[in-house]
Amino acid sequence: MGDPFVLAGRTALITGAGGGIGRALAQALARRGCHLALADIDAAGLSETARLLPAGLRISQHRLDVGDREAIASLPAAIRAVHPGLDLLVNNAGVALGGTFDQVAEADFEWLIGINFWGVVRMTRAFLPLLRESPDARIVNLSSLYGLIAPPGQTAYAASKFAVRGFSHALAHELAGSSVGVTVVHPGGVATRIAYSARLPADIAPEEGARGRALANSYLKLAPERAAEIILRAVERRRARVLVGTDARIVALLERLMPAAYWPVLTRLMRRP
Incomplete structure (x- = not known):
């Protein structure tokens, strides 16, 4: 495993x-003690994140749509203008x-793949030269619980997260x-707003969409702060893969034991009170 990946001063x-x-x-x-370049399509959210950070660190904010090829291509220059280098790409x-697959429009499927998968690929391509300038750097790619299993109703999302998983493993072998280094992360149900911000097919009735969002959100229980600590401890230990949450660990084991x-089995477990 080697020495810890030290984050202070990076x-x-x-x-x-x-x-x-x-x-x-x-x-x-x-x-x-890590300096930060923060990127998001939500400028107000970026500002709030920056406001919550302690003084004394070098913090930059970059409004970015990771589905935009040109925006990603121009970001390294913006990062270099503020920071002397880069050691960690998350x-x-x-x-x-x-x-379901029949309900999802091809344009929406492409929209999701463009962000969840191509965003990872293009960010990695854009910043790998800068990371290589560091004597010790790491790429952290977030896959998902749905990069381990593939539930119905998640054809696009699961496809993107399985793709991130495969890309990350192959990249890790190439960079050995x-x-x-490379770490791929499989979070389980983390309590974020992703269920309520999910895009739905146009022909789904509002009440059906609301029920689906509420059901999906009910599985999102792990605090983001806890998830972040699990991820960073794995990075510090140079782990190649990290399962975030009890649900992710259980599902990963079940998939290994019963891959087909x-x-x-999971459906029966989810129906239990």
């Missing part, structure tokens, strides 16, 4: 830093899309022996 770039896990990661990194930004038959 510089980290976090996408999706305007709330949820991204904000919690920014706060946890700041407590460790690809956290993501969106959700409800509905270099100064850049886990879903009926």
